[in-house]
Amino acid sequence: METKETVKKVVLAYSGGLDTSIIIPWLKENYGNPEVIAVSADVGQESELEGLEEKAIKTGASKLYILDLKKEFIEDYIYPTMQAGALYENKYLLGKSFARPLISNRIVEIAQKEGADAICHGCTGKGNDQVRFELTIKAFAPEMKIIAPWRIWDIKSREEEIEYAEKHNIPLKITRETNYSKDKNLWHLSHEGLDLEDPANEPDYDKICELGVSPWAAPDKPTYLTIHFEKGIPTAIDGEKMDSVALIDKLNKIGGANGVGLCDMVENRLVGMKSRGVYETPGGTILYTAHEILESICLDKATMHYKQMVAIKFGEMVYDGQWFTPLREALTAFVNETQKTVTGDVKLKVYKGNVLNAGVTSPYSLYSETIATFDDDGGAYHQNDAEGFINLFGLPIKVKALLESNKLK
Secondary structure, three states, X not given: OOOOOOOOEEEEEOOOOHHHXXXXXXXXXXXXXXXXXXXXXXXXXXXXXXXXXXXXXHOOXXXXXXXXXXXXXXXXXXXXXXXXXOOEOOXXXXXXXXXXXXXXXXXXXXXXXXXOOEEEOOOOOOOOHHHHHHXXXXXXXXXXXXXXXXXXXXXXXXXXXXXXXXXXXXXXXXXXXXXXXXXXXXXXXXXXXXXXXXXXXXXXXXXHOOOOOOHHHOOOOOEEEEEEEEOOEEEEEOOEEOOHHHHHHHHHHHHHHOOOOEEEEEEEOOOOOEEEEEEEOHHHHHHHHHHHHHHHHHOOHHHHHHHHHHHHHHHHHXXXXXXXXXXXXXXXXXXXXXXXXXXXXXXXXXXXXXXXXXXXXXXXXXXOHHHHOOOOOOXXXXXXXXXXXXXXXXXXXXXXXXXXXXXXX
C-alpha cells in the first residue's frame, strides 16, 4: 500500500495478538506517523493481557487503555442472548459475536474523549468481526474514519504477518506451527486455521483444548450441580449466591473438567463464505442447557414456540453485528417479558461431555402431575373430552379425504 494520507491520532482496538501487534508500526509508516492509542478490553482473556502495556508502548503506541468489561459483558450481552435461547445455526453460542459490540462501543467513547481522527481494527476482510466492529462505530460515531488494514495493505497471509513482525522486532507468543487464529474471552475460546481449514480433518482435541479436557479424558464419575435462576438470570450454584463473573468462571471449571462444550462446525459467514471453526464453551453450554430445562416447565406452549422462532432471528442478528438496532432491542423486550416466571432450580448431571437433566423445580411451574399422570387423576382430566377435540381438530383433514374420494356432497 502506498498512501499520502495523514492522520494525526488513531485509536486502535488492540489485543496484542499477531494482527494488532504489527498494525501499530504499519499505521505509523503509512499515515504520516500518527499518535496511536491502543485500547484493550478485558472480557476474560486472563494471561493474554499480561505485558500488553509494555508491548504496545514498545511497538509505538503512546498509551494503552485496559478496560475491565467482564461484568458488563455477562450481564448486558451474554445473559440477554442466553435468555433468548439464541444460537447461530443451531450450534454456535456466539462467544465472539456479542463481545464485539461491547468492545467497539467503548473504543468509540475513548476515541471521542481523545479527539481521535480515526478508529482502526485488525479484522480481516473475509471475516464477520469487521462488520460487528464497524456497525457499532456507525451507530455511535457515524462520521468517524475507519481504518481496516487487512482490506488495504500488501500483507496477504499470517505467514507474511509473522515475517513483518520479525522484521520490526515485534515479540510474538505464537510460532508458525501453533499459528491457530484464536479468540478467547470468559465465555469461549475459538480455533481457526491450519489443519482445521480442511473439514475432512478431525480436530486433535487433546492438543487443542485449553478451557478443559476432551470428553474421553474426563473423569469416569459424573458431577452434579444445581443452578438457581431468578427471572431467567442465574444467581447461585449449589445454594451459593455469587456474582455473574464468579458464576461463569465456576461453570467453566466444572464444564471444562468434564469435557463439556466442544463444537466443531462449518458455519455460513455473513460475508458469504463457509468457514470451519472449533469452539470451546464449557460454562455456556451448561448454562444454556439449564435455562432451557427451566423454561420447559415455566413457559406455556404458545409462548415457548414463538420464542423459539425469535431465538433464530436473535442469534442471526447477534452474529451479524446488529446489536445496536431497534429490532434487537424490541426482541429483547419480548424476551424480558417471557422471563418473568423463569425462576427455579435446575439440577444437572455432567458427565464426559454431556449435560443431563437431573431434576427441575419452580414456584411458577405449569406442569401438573395430577393432570399428566398415567394413574388415576381423580377426575382432573376427562379423557372422553378428547373425542370432540379430535373431531374438530381433524375436520379439515376429513373433509379433504372425503372430497378426494368423491364422497363429499
